[in-house]
Amino acid sequence: MLVLGIEAATPVAAVAVVDGERLLAERMVNNRRTHSVNLLPMIKAVLEDAGVGREDLGGIAVSSGPGSFTGLRIGMATAKTLAQVWGLPVVGVGTLDALAHPLTGQGGLICPILNARKDEVYAAVYRTVDGELERLEGPVAVRPGELAGRLERLGLPVTLLGDGVPVYGGFFKQQLGGMVFFAPGSACWPRGAPVAELGYRLLRDGAGKDPFELLPNYIRLSEAEVKWLQKQKG
Structure with a gap:
């Protein structure tokens, strides 16, 4: 099974394609551009590097947290949108x-x-x-x-x-x-390859989800949520 792995929970943006547990292609950047700028071009490039098309994929895996709230949202939104458009199951892999x-x-x-x-x-x-x-x-x-x-x-x-x-x-x-x-x-930086490999194992074992069911694991409340709760208590 071919699986696309997406990592965006930290300052690193990384993507990879695996065939089972065999890595076919991987790209990673640690620059100051936002993940929303980096991810889609990297995904296109890594599929080309692997010599596969989206129709060859069996599923998508994405880093599900904990990590940067903004990075997690971008990574999850990207993975869920692609899974929905391409008709693929998606799984979250703990960062x-x-x-x-x-x-x-x-x-x-x-x-x-x-x-x-x-x-x-x-x-x-x-x-x-x-x-x-x-x-x-x-x-x-x-x-x-x-x-x-x-x-x-x-x-x-x-x-x-x-x-x-x-x-x-x-x-x-x-x-x-x-x-x-x-x-x-x-x-010391998360990579796309482990996300894709662990995602393959989950998908193989039937853990694939509908994109609408997948949620991030933030661990703690965001600053906005903390302030909102404090305001409600006040």
């Missing part, structure tokens, strides 16, 4: 799941962290069991100090990755010492 996926098989814990602003990170904790990732905690929005405490209590070496590392890596190193390691910078 943190997709980040951790390429590190499957690594010993100890794997903990992707995304900068959630407001002195918080989006995080989840995984370990490899029988060749597959098992999620132990998350996804959550949590203060770095609380996350460090949780990781310390688990008592295993942990590899951190994600765009939260440049911001909070020093803090975690100070708190956890020799227990913490960092993935290479090239692994």
Whole structure:
């Protein structure tokens, strides 16, 4: 099954096409242009790179959060619109799941962290069991100090990755010492290939949705929603 993967939950815009779990083509940019400008040309280009047309696709996978509220909306809207127009099922893939996926098989814990602003990170904790990732905690929005405490209590070496590392890596190193390691910078950004590969597995297992049923996983309320609720209570 050919699957188009779309990642837009972070500052990175990325797309990929897989045939089952075999990567055919992938593109990624980390520039200052909005995802609404980047995504459609990248999707057209990656299909051409893969040598396939939209009629060859069996489904679409999209990063479903947590992440940037604006980026998630753009990515989800793009995936749902294409799925509706092309008559394809669509699935959401957790942003943190997709980040951790390429590190499957690594010993100890794997903990992707995304900068959630407001002195918080989006995080989840995984370990490899029988060749597959098992999620132990998350996804959550949590203060770095609380996350460090949780990781310390688990008592295993942990590899951190994600765009939260440049911001909070020093803090975690100070708190956890020799227990913490960092993935290479090239692994710190979500990619389209893991989204497409995990999406293929979901579609293969019958988890495809009608585009109107797919919703993002924001984890926490947006600033506008918080202010609205405060206004209602007032």
